Amino acid sequence: MPRVTPTPRTATARGPYAKSARTRTLILDAAFAVFASAGYRKGSLREIAERVDMSEAGLLHHFRNKAELLLAVLDHRDELARSRFAFEQHAGRGALDDLIALADYNSTIPGVIELFCTLSAEATSPDHPAHDFFRKRYENSRQIVVDALSVIRAEGGLRDGVDIPSAAARSIAVWDGLQIQWLLDRTALDMADELRACFDEFLIEDLAPPRRALPGPVESPGTADAGGTAPADSGESTSELRMPERTRSAR
Amino acid sequence: MPRVTPTPRTATARGPYAKSARTRTLILDAAFAVFASAGYRKGSLREIAERVDMSEAGLLHHFRNKAELLLAVLDHRDELARSRFAFEQHAGRGALDDLIALADYNSTIPGVIELFCTLSAEATSPDHPAHDFFRKRYENSRQIVVDALSVIRAEGGLRDGVDIPSAAARSIAVWDGLQIQWLLDRTALDMADELRACFDEFLIEDLAPPRRALPGPVESPGTADAGGTAPADSGESTSELRMPERTRSAR
Incomplete structure (x- = not known):
């Protein structure tokens, strides 16, 4: 009241x-x-x-309309994640580990991924109310990977010849595309494993296996449940996750 | 009549x-x-x-409805491409060159890419009329890259340790994600260049520069026109393009 x-x-x-x-x-x-x-x-x-x-x-x-409400839901989702996870500002390889763990956590909330995929595609129209939001969100996401790879290069951990802005754009792109393929067929791939493989292409030493939000990834077609069971409590293994978007200002 | x-x-x-x-x-x-x-x-x-x-x-x-019409338009688009281009069945590196040239050609038809992005995202819902279409389309697309990389491995051109199914899934994923980022900001990246960079990560020897549908890619922010000018006649340089989807049966 x-x-x-x-x-x-x-x-x-x-x-x-x-x-x-x-x-x-x-x-x-x-x-x-x-x-x-x-x-x-x-x-x-x-x-x-x-x-x-x-x-x-x-x-x-x-x-005002359904699109604006959807946009507000995405903002709200970020807020929920911020209140749930400690947004530690890891740098370099630690930041990439965080992104991979986030990709894994996202597999426990397929409805929200679906929402995000649909809205980002619609928002490519310049007159869409969420157009600027997504444009900035992608700028920001790319920058997070640019920052991580730059730190890794300074530490001597990046392979020769890696173009950092290009690698960052491709990493964010592969993440988006993996979500679509995974939503269409959850037995086709594991998003966290594939994002890690994408990052490993740039690194001299491979990253550690993903931190899992739920015990055990989907490893064989027989264990996938496209209907989606409710995610188990994931507090213990995801407490160090942070969201990739909106935790730093776009540059 | x-x-x-x-x-x-x-x-x-x-x-x-x-x-x-x-x-x-x-x-x-x-x-x-x-x-x-x-x-x-x-x-x-x-x-x-x-x-x-x-x-x-x-x-x-x-x-029956707008969704079914959209699906038919995508089919129709494939038909138009088949009648316009010679669908030569290149193998190995030649097949990857074709895919890169197609990614470049797609930049001349942004409205169709937008349509494809939106519909594929929506179709992730299992009850969407285009769900099975896209699921098979992705299976097919991944298989084309699997076939190409397998030929390259047999020729000794693949880097050690490349997991071919994983590399194929990530290549198709990066293509999708690049389209979204490009539609949101056409100055952010060149789709063909980034897809080529993605493939080059797997290869001992880099691929050749993309065959261009239009003379000269967008290279600086100042030259991008998000409004989209009509594409010039692209017959001469794209005559060897082929579509990645539906030219082989899904396995």
Whole structure:
């Protein structure tokens, strides 16, 4: 329930604004759940509105349209990850290890990956509301890999002839493409293993095996469950994960 | 106009079926033009129907829904490429050269890439009408790279330790991811150069520079035109291109 006693200096934070912020958070939680389980196409504004006991028109008072709500969900996802994981600023090989562990963790939330894939593809249209968001997100992601490889080069750990900006663009590209192939056929590949193999191409010494969010990767077609079981508690092995996006400013 | 004199052995090919086939081709040409210029989101069934002087209901008699029409457009695109290019079955390094030239050619048809990116992401949902199409398409694409790298290994041209299925999955993945990054920012990278760099990681001897569909790649931010000028005639330098998908059966 909202506070009803206004205090001059913090009136907006405690009054109607605070109520609106709470409502937004409720909507985002509902939208996250709906899109993660039903996917982007089937997740409807109506279902989200019903979950928070609002009308669709009421929901659209907080988010102009479905695209804007999706964008807010992605932001919200980053926030959830930040509150869940310690965002340690590893450098060099440690940063690459973190990215691989994140790729593995993502395999426990396929609905969110699906959402991300769909929205990033749509957002390639210059007039899409999420266009600038994704453009900056990719700039930022590439820069994280550039920074990691630059540190590794300074340490003498990079193979001769590696073009760092090119290697960074390809690493982020392979990650995206692996997600699409994995979503289409979860027996076809292991995202963390393949991202690690991609990084290993640039390094004199191979990286360590991925830290796993769940015990044991999918290793054979027989063990894959495309329907997706609920992920087990992954607190112990993923506590050092950090998100690749938005933890540093785009340059 | 349809032939009206039925001939027993070819009645269906010349009669109503032939008319229906021509109508479908007209719709596909219109849909290709609309989706390629307006993109997936903005290209409407209504606009496509208007181009072929039909009602939207009439159009939906030929294609059940927008998704099915999009899928048919992708098939149609493959057909156009087959009739335009000589699909020579190069093996080994020649096959990789072909794929790189195709990646370059794709940069002249950004609307179609956008369409492909959007639809492949959506189709990751198991109940999407294009799900099986894309799953097989990726199997097929990976197999083409597997075949090429296997020939190169037999010739002694592959670096030690390259895992061919993994390298193939990552090559196709990097291609997809490069398309997204390129569509978001055409100054960020050159798709053909990066795909070639990806392949070169596996090879003892680097591949030749890409065959270009248009004279001169975009080399500096100042020369990029995100609005897209019409591609110049590209017949002479792309005549040896072949499409990577559907030219071999999936295994």
